[in-house]
Amino acid sequence: MESKESLDLFNLNRLLIGEDIPYTFLAEVLLRTTVMFFLVLVVLRLSGKRGIKQLSVFELAIIISLGSAAGDPMFYEDVALLPAILVFVIVISLYKLITFLTGRFEKVEKFVEGKPVKLVENGKILYKSFRKESLAYDELFSQLRQQSVSHLGQVECAYLETSGDLSVFYYPDDKVIPGLPILPDIYDLPVKEFEKGEVYSCKHCGDSKLDIQSFRPCEICGENEWLVASRKIRLT
Known part of the structure; x- marks a missing residue:
């Protein structure tokens, strides 16, 4: 009895193809998949070249809708092709x-x-705008580092595009200002003591101050972690 129950629990036929579905349905899966695959290709071709680049939220919604409509008819016996094509x-x-x-x-x-x-x-993070976006510091700094930015003082302005890309405009080398270092090995080690004549940058918004004598909340973001500002020019 136990061995029979075990076989029922691990029914090979049900595992491979499902209940009450003949193996001849696999030939139909081949036809369904071929039809839907070429239909996806045609639709993406009609949507234009922009559809294969970085997607906006709107385009992502389109792709998800098409993906769902294309996937189900490929292998679900009870999902017919014509309704899926109508969805397309x-x-x-x-x-x-x-x-x-x-x-x-x-x-x-x-x-x-x-x-x-x-x-x-x-050279400073617009703290209120940054907080409104679903973006972490690591993501922002990672995108900046990929464009050879080592500290915020090298950046005149940066825009988060609708595609999620970051467009960066730089200061010329002779106009680079002291800014917040964004290299991981520096950023993760905030200062514990302040020195006179040094410029410090807030770890959370990049606001830079000269001659901070003691720990105090940042006037812009209210945080209280500081790093020694960097003055390095951008190397490309």
């Missing part, structure tokens, strides 16, 4: 309609695509 037609029609409206109406564009947000200005 509706989704791509909505894509074309919304794209048309965003090109004609600025409010629609802002609602669908959002707008770029300035995160860094004059």
